[in-house]
Amino acid sequence: MSRRSAARAKASPYDALVEDGLVSADELQDCLRRAAAQRRSPEQLLIAEHQVPVARIGAALARHFDVPYEPFQRGRVRSEALQGLLRREFVVEHGWMPLEESPDGLVVVCTDPEQVRAARVVPQVFARTSRFAWRVTTATEFGQMLAQLYGGGEGGAIGDLLTDLSVPLDEDPDNDALLESAAADNEVVKFVNKLVVDAWQQRASDIHIEPLPGKGKTGIRFRVDGTLMPWLEVPAHFRQALVTRLKIMCDLDISERRRPQDGKIRFRRFGPLDIELRVATVPTAGGVEDVVIRLLAAGEPLPLERLNLSPHNLPRLLATVSKPHGLFYVCGPTGSGKTTTLHSILRQINTPETKIWTAEDPVEITHKGLRQVQINRKAGIDFAMLMRAFLRADPDVIMVGESRDEETVSMSVEASLTGHLVFSTLHTNSAPESIVRLLDMGMDPFNFADALLGVLAQRLAKRLCECKEAYAPEADEVRAFVTEYSDALRQTPAWRADRAGASKALYEGWLREHGRQGRLFFHRPRGCERCRDTGYRGRIGLHELLVADDAVRRLIQERARVSEIFETGVRHGMRTLKMDGMEKILLGLTDLSQVRAVCMR
Numbered sequence: 001m002s003r004r005s006a007a008r009a010k011a012s013p014y015d016a017l018v019e020d021g022l023v024s025a026d027e028l029q030d031c032l033r034r035a036a037a038q039r040r041s042p043e044q045l046l047i048a049e050h051q052v053p054v055a056r057i058g059a060a061l062a063r064h065f066d067v068p069y070e071p072f073q074r075g076r077v078r079s080e081a082l083q084g085l086l087r088r089e090f091v092v093e094h095g096w097m098p099l100e101e102s103p104d105g106l107v108v109v110c111t112d113p114e115q116v117r118a119a120r121v122v123p124q125v126f127a128r129t130s131r132f133a134w135r136v137t138t139a140t141e142f143g144q145m146l147a148q149l150y151g152g153g154e155g156g157a158i159g160d161l162l163t164d165l166s167v168p169l170d171e172d173p174d175n176d177a178l179l180e181s182a183a184a185d186n187e188v189v190k191f192v193n194k195l196v197v198d199a200w201q202q203r204a205s206d207i208h209i210e211p212l213p214g215k216g217k218t219g220i221r222f223r224v225d226g227t228l229m230p231w232l233e234v235p236a237h238f239r240q241a242l243v244t245r246l247k248i249m250c251d252l253d254i255s256e257r258r259r260p261q262d263g264k265i266r267f268r269r270f271g272p273l274d275i276e277l278r279v280a281t282v283p284t285a286g287g288v289e290d291v292v293i294r295l296l297a298a299g300e301p302l303p304l305e306r307l308n309l310s311p312h313n314l315p316r317l318l319a320t321v322s323k324p325h326g327l328f329y330v331c332g333p334t335g336s337g338k339t340t341t342l343h344s345i346l347r348q349i350n351t352p353e354t355k356i357w358t359a360e361d362p363v364e365i366t367h368k369g370l371r372q373v374q375i376n377r378k379a380g381i382d383f384a385m386l387m388r389a390f391l392r393a394d395p396d397v398i399m400v401g402e403s404r405d406e407e408t409v410s411m412s413v414e415a416s417l418t419g420h421l422v423f424s425t426l427h428t429n430s431a432p433e434s435i436v437r438l439l440d441m442g443m444d445p446f447n448f449a450d451a452l453l454g455v456l457a458q459r460l461a462k463r464l465c466e467c468k469e470a471y472a473p474e475a476d477e478v479r480a481f482v483t484e485y486s487d488a489l490r491q492t493p494a495w496r497a498d499r500a501g502a503s504k505a506l507y508e509g510w511l512r513e514h515g516r517q518g519r520l521f522f523h524r525p526r527g528c529e530r531c532r533d534t535g536y537r538g539r540i541g542l543h544e545l546l547v548a549d550d551a552v553r554r555l556i557q558e559r560a561r562v563s564e565i566f567e568t569g570v571r572h573g574m575r576t577l578k579m580d581g582m583e584k585i586l587l588g589l590t591d592l593s594q595v596r597a598v599c600m601r
C-alpha cells in the first residue's frame with residue numbers, strides 16, 4: 001500500500017511523454033520543477049523547449065487520467081448549455097466546461113479530470129443531468145476553447161451572439177406577419193451575416209442548416225475541403241426566424257413550407273462580402289425546413305501551372321488542347337474541380353483572335369474576352385439550346401458546362417468536325433470509361449474517334465498542412481508502395497518481361513527525382529492551429545490524361561472495352577489517378593490514405 005502511494009505521488013500526467021520518447025525522464029522532471037517554481041503550466045516548457053506537439057501532450061493526459069482526449073476543434077465548441085449559466089470567470093476558476101449532450105451523457109472537458117470530479121461542482125451545476133462523459137484537454141487548448149466561447153481570441157463573439165439569440169422570440173408558425181417581423185429582428189440579421197462571413201473565412205463551400213422538430217436544436221454545419229464539420233447549434237425557438245430570414249433574402253415565399261424552393265442571394269446587398277449564395281430549402285420530417293447554402297465566389301481563372309498538374313501531364317495537356325479543332329472532356333464526380341480546370345485551359349487559349357462562347361451553370365469564374373452565358377432552366381435555356389445558338393454565332397471555341405444528353409454530345413462532335421474546338425465535362429469516373437459511356441449514348445464511333453482529342457479525369461485530394469511530419473519509410477512500406485503504384489502497369493510489355501527489373505527501375509527513378517541522402521521520404525499529418533488539428537489544409541488535383549492518339553482512335557472505332565482502352569492508354573503514357581496521386585505523395589503534397597480515399601472506384 002505504502003509503496004503504491006509512493007509511486008503515485010511521483011507520477012505526473014506527462015509521464016507518457018517519457019514512455020513515448022518525446023522527452024527524457026530528467027528533462028520532464030526539470031520542466032515540472034521549473035514550472036512549479038514559476039507558477040506556470042509545464043506544458044508551455046514542454047512545447048517551447050522540447051517541441052512536444054500539443055496533440056501528444058493531450059494523448060499523454062488521456063492515458064494518465066484514463067479519459068478520452070478532446071482536442072480543440074473550432075466546430076466543437078458551440079455549447080449553448082453554457083449560455084446564461086456559466087460566466088467566464090467561473091469557467092476559468094474551475095477549469096471545466098460542458099461541450100455537448102451525447103448518448104454517453106453531458107460531455108465535460110477539463111484539464112484535470114481527477115480534481116474536477118473530486119470537487120463535485122459539475123453535478124451541482126447540472127443537477128438534472130445524471131450522466132457525465134469526461135474529456136481531458138491541454139491547458140493550451142482549454143484556453144482556445146475559452147477564447148472561442150467568450151471572445152477575446154480569434155474565434156470572435158459566437159458566444160455573445162448566442163446569448164442575444166437566447167432571448168425567446170414570439171413565435172407563431174402560422175402567423176407570417178409575425179414571422180417576418182421576427183426575421184427582421186436585428187439579432188437575427190446579425191446572426192445570418194455572421195454565419196455567412198464565418199463560413200467564408202473558414203473556406204467553406206456549403207452551409208447546412210438542419211432543424212429538428214419540437215424542442216430539438218438546429219444544427220449548423222460547414223463543408224470545408226469536402227468534409228462536413230459542425231459549426232454551431234442554435235435553440236429551437238430561433239429556427240423559424242432563421243429560415244424565414246434566409247427566405248426573405250432570396251425572395252422566396254415565406255408562407256410556403258411544404259415544397260422545396262431555391263433561390264439566390266447577392267450577399268453584397270446585406271453583408272461585407274461580394275459573393276453569391278445559392279439557397280435550397282427542403283421540407284423535412286416533423287414540419288421543419290432544412291436550408292443548404294452554397295457559397296459562390298466570383299473568381300478569376302487560375303493559370304494552368306497552378307493546377308498541380310505533374311511535370312509529366314502538363315506538357316501533354318498543353319499539346320492536346322492547342323489543336324485548332326476537336327473535342328476535349330474533363331471528367332469526375334461533382335465537386336472535383338472540373339470547371340476550374342476547364343477555365344484554366346480556356347485562359348491558356350484565350351487570345352484577341354479567338355471567339356470563345358461558354359454555357360455554364362452557374363457562371364462562377366469570369367474572364368475578359370470570353371462570352372459567357374448562364375443556364376436558366378426555368379426559362380428553357382439549357383445546354384443543348386445554347387449549343388445550337390453558339391453554332392450560329394461564329395465561334396472558334398465553345399465550352400459547354402456539362403454533357404449529359406445525347407443531343408449536346410452529338411452537336412459537340414459535329415462542331416469539332418466542322419473546325420471548332422469544343423470543351424465540356426462529364427460525370428464519369430475514369431478517362432477510358434468516359435469514351436465507352438459516350439459511345440453508349442449513341443455516338444457514331446468513326447465521327448467520335450475523329451473528333452476526340454482527349455479526356456482528363458480529375459479528383460481533389462486533401463493536401464497535407466505545412467505542419468506535416470516527414471519520415472523515412474521502412475523497406476516493407478516502400479515495397480508495398482511500389483506494388484500499389486505498378487498495379488496498372490502489369491500488362492505493359494516492360495513489366496511482363498521483367499517485373500523485378502521494372503520495379504527496381506521505377507524505385508531508382510523515384511530516388512533520383514525525390515530522394516534525399518539515398519532515401520525516399522513520406523509525410524504524415526500532424527495538426528496545428530491553421531489546419532484545426534486535422535493535419536490537412538486545402539486540396540490538390542489528381543489527374544489522369546488519356547490522349548486520343550491513333551491507337552486509342554482505332555479502339556474507339558472498334559468499340560473496344562474499357563479495359564482495352566485503359567491498357568493501351570497506360571502503354572502510351574497515361575498515368576492513372578492513383579499513380580498521379582502516389583507521385584504527389586513522393587512530393588510531400590498528400591498521403592496514401594487521402595489518395596486511396598479519392599481513387600476508390
Ligand SMILES: [Zn+2]
Nearest residue numbers: 465467528531
Ligand atoms: Zn497544420
